[in-house]
Amino acid sequence: xxxxxxxxxxxxxxxxxxxxxxxxxxxTVLTGAEGPERExxxxxxxxxxxxxxxxxxxxxxxxxxxxxxxxxxxxxxxxRVVRAPFDEQWxxxxxxxxxxxxPELWRVLDAQQxxxxxxxxPLVTAHLPAGRLGRIRPxxxxxxxxxxxxxxxxxxxxxxxxxxxxxxxxxxxxILAAGRPGPRGYExxxxxxxxxxxxxxxxxxxxxxxxxxxxxxxEPPRLPxxxxxxxRAAVTAWPRELRxxxxxxxxxxxxxxxxxxxxxxxxxxxxGVRVLEAWFAARNAHREPGARGLEALGPAEWPxxxxxxxxxxxxxxxxxxxxxxxxxxxxxxxxxxxxxxxxAGVLPPPRxxxxxxxxxxxxxxxxxxxxxxx
Numbered sequence: 001x002x003x004x005x006x007x008x009x010x011x012x013x014x015x016x017x018x019x020x021x022x023x024x025x026x027x028t029v030l031t032g033a034e035g036p037e038r039e040x041x042x043x044x045x046x047x048x049x050x051x052x053x054x055x056x057x058x059x060x061x062x063x064x065x066x067x068x069x070x071x072x073x074x075x076x077x078x079x080r081v082v083r084a085p086f087d088e089q090w091x092x093x094x095x096x097x098x099x100x101x102x103p104e105l106w107r108v109l110d111a112q113q114x115x116x117x118x119x120x121x122p123l124v125t126a127h128l129p130a131g132r133l134g135r136i137r138p139x140x141x142x143x144x145x146x147x148x149x150x151x152x153x154x155x156x157x158x159x160x161x162x163x164x165x166x167x168x169x170x171x172x173x174x175i176l177a178a179g180r181p182g183p184r185g186y187e188x189x190x191x192x193x194x195x196x197x198x199x200x201x202x203x204x205x206x207x208x209x210x211x212x213x214x215x216x217x218x219e220p221p222r223l224p225x226x227x228x229x230x231x232r233a234a235v236t237a238w239p240r241e242l243r244x245x246x247x248x249x250x251x252x253x254x255x256x257x258x259x260x261x262x263x264x265x266x267x268x269x270x271x272g273v274r275v276l277e278a279w280f281a282a283r284n285a286h287r288e289p290g291a292r293g294l295e296a297l298g299p300a301e302w303p304x305x306x307x308x309x310x311x312x313x314x315x316x317x318x319x320x321x322x323x324x325x326x327x328x329x330x331x332x333x334x335x336x337x338x339x340x341x342x343x344a345g346v347l348p349p350p351r352x353x354x355x356x357x358x359x360x361x362x363x364x365x366x367x368x369x370x371x372x373x374x
Contacts, residue, residue, distance in 0.1 A: 173204025
């Protein structure tokens, strides 16, 4: 996957939130303020200030391009993003508010796209990664899945070696199954044996299904009957802590209870922290003593939808934990050598493959209403 892009750099945390209603409240407060108060709430940086102009993000028709200080424009419809591993939140898609929004990623964001985020363990999502998730590698270089972000010649080579049609998603599944962190970054051996290749695809497909969590119209993954987590007691007051009892497999969300929650889901870590604890902390951020300005605005009561999100997240983590031993034991077998890849014209990938594709069928409004040439 030669083309990669650095992660989005928001510059100010208030442009993202776990629920879209909070973003509307923050927008209303910000646009209702004037002068120094608006400047303070905006939290200017060297890259973005209320007086700076910016182009509209590709595909976001509600985004204004006039200077924010002069005409904020209508409330931009929030979009779903991934802020941390397995933490789906909402973002204001307004480039005037984001230090580095990576428009090249927005240009290829559609229903066919998948993004591979280079966390220590690779994370695949159908939503745009908008947090500290390492470099981002889109599966496709153009909208509509028209061109794979793969070294030219790789798919025909794999199809010839393994006796069948190989798709870009197949390669992504293989990466999930066989890739490992190494001294040169994330290393992915390519199987020379067709049986090993098919075994890796089967394992990787199961991992991909779990990671996508029902995105792109698929069915959300489920645990077998008897292991599915349910809300045993509703949350009636804002929970101050998230606690797990390994003996009863109960997850306490304040006075709320979710069970059964396997210990493997509670202990599941990404980037060195427990995913469930990080998820809970993100939803309590606006209530922390250090929260200020727009970041201190959030729900007054715990949204019921968050509890539903929590049960779905528990399912995802439990399934991934179940797959972890199988993935750790998976051996790709003999690999295609660098010489074989070079002889097939796969290595090294051409320089153009490392850059974004030219997208000429988009009409994008630049700062102040100008049109951008791409």
